Amino acid sequence: MMIKITADSTCDLSKEIIEQFQISLAPLHVLIDDQDYLDGVAIQPKDIFEFVGNQGKTCSTAAINVFEYEQFFKPFAEKYEAVIHINLSQHLSSCYQNAKLAAQSFKNVYVIDSLNLSTGSGHLVYEAAMLAQQGLTAREIIAEIERIKSNVRASFVIDKMDYLKKGGRCSSLEAFGATLLKIKPSIEVKDGQMVVGKKYRGNFDKVLEKYIEDQLMKLEEIDPSRVFITHSHCSSETVQKVRQHLESYEHFEQILETTAGCTISAHCGPNTLGILFKTMK
Structure with missing residues (x-):
């Protein structure tokens, strides 16, 4: 080439x-307190979860x-x-x-x-x-x-809002309320910006089933060539359930699983999952 x-x-x-x-x-760049790391080179998502989730350090990207x-x-x-x-x-x-x-x-x-x-x-x-x-x-x-x-559709469901709170993207009160009510927000990309989509309630795996059904509601308009399952530190069981759910539609030629890198991980935290696909118009 x-x-x-x-x-x-x-x-x-x-x-x-x-x-x-x-x-x-x-x-x-991934910034952990005063330390600067290169995404995917000197730091991986699991390191972010250790620094932020277990050690209470701050994390941002540059x-x-x-x-x-x-x-x-x-x-x-x-x-x-x-x-x-x-x-x-x-x-x-x-x-x-x-x-x-x-x-x-x-x-x-x-x-x-x-x-x-x-x-x-x-x-x-x-x-x-x-x-x-x-x-x-x-x-x-x-x-x-x-x-x-402009045909690409990207969205994710977040299990917990801890990392959004730590990153200043939601208040402590909003995060507490979401936890109390078991709310799992979806984050969508619209015109190049991240916006809050539908807010789901309940068990994460059950929420993902409803999320997939909502995303694939207009299946006839979706390009069948491929769909990505992209997730941040989700269990293999959860990812497998999502794959099986997608396979049940018998629509996509390729179902590709990828792990979210440090940017999504830093902003959304572990147990974040999305299906990303293209429409035909």
């Missing part, structure tokens, strides 16, 4: 997919800066005909703006705002990698990714 596909570490694709298509990832992007792009720009980089939504991070500035130093680096996160952007990275493998030009790949990116 003469086209190199790269992405932010937030795309949450599996190691197998990354290796299959030789996708390279630019790691975001964007890749312009210089880091320049250093990341340079070897690929020299080796490949073109480099196509797919970013975390510009409404969630300054990564896209920084990558665009860095790309100005090269004639063959192209940057796309996914307007999404996790395997919402991962769908686009996967698609771009397949098109590159098929021999399409950079112009053709970029046009196709821009065409389909």
Whole structure:
């Protein structure tokens, strides 16, 4: 392939997919108190759960800066005909703006705002990698990714609101009320931003069944090529139940399981799960 596909570490694709298509990832920063770690390089989600959940430390994430992007792009720009980089939504991070500035130093680096996160952007990275493998030009790949990116549907259900509270995304009172009433909120990506969707009540596994039914209500409009089950430290039993539920629809050609990286884990905590797919229009 003469086209190199790269992405932010937030795309949450599996190691197998990354290796299959030789996708390279630019790691975001994860800040634990005063310590700076590179996402997926020096820190993993299980480390975040230890630091935050067990040790009570604070956790936040920070964007890749312009210089880091320049250093990341340079070897690929020299080796490949073109480099196509797919970013975390510009409404969630300054990564896209920084990558665009860095790309100005090269004639063959192209940057796309996914307007999404996790395997919402991962769908686009996967698609771009397949098109590159098929021999399409950079112009053709970029046009196709821009065409389909608004079709991606990304959402997650959060079991507990502890990490949202610690990150300042909800109040202690809201978190306490949610715990008391056994509320499991869904978080959806709309126009590149995270918004609160439906609020479910009850046992997490039962909530996930209802969540899947709600997400797949208009099944005839959903692209059957693939669906991602992306989760943060959920039990294998829970993930298997979700897979079986999806399989019962007999709709998707591929059901791909991936583990959420440090960004989703830091903001949503363990026991977060979503199904992410594309619509056909």
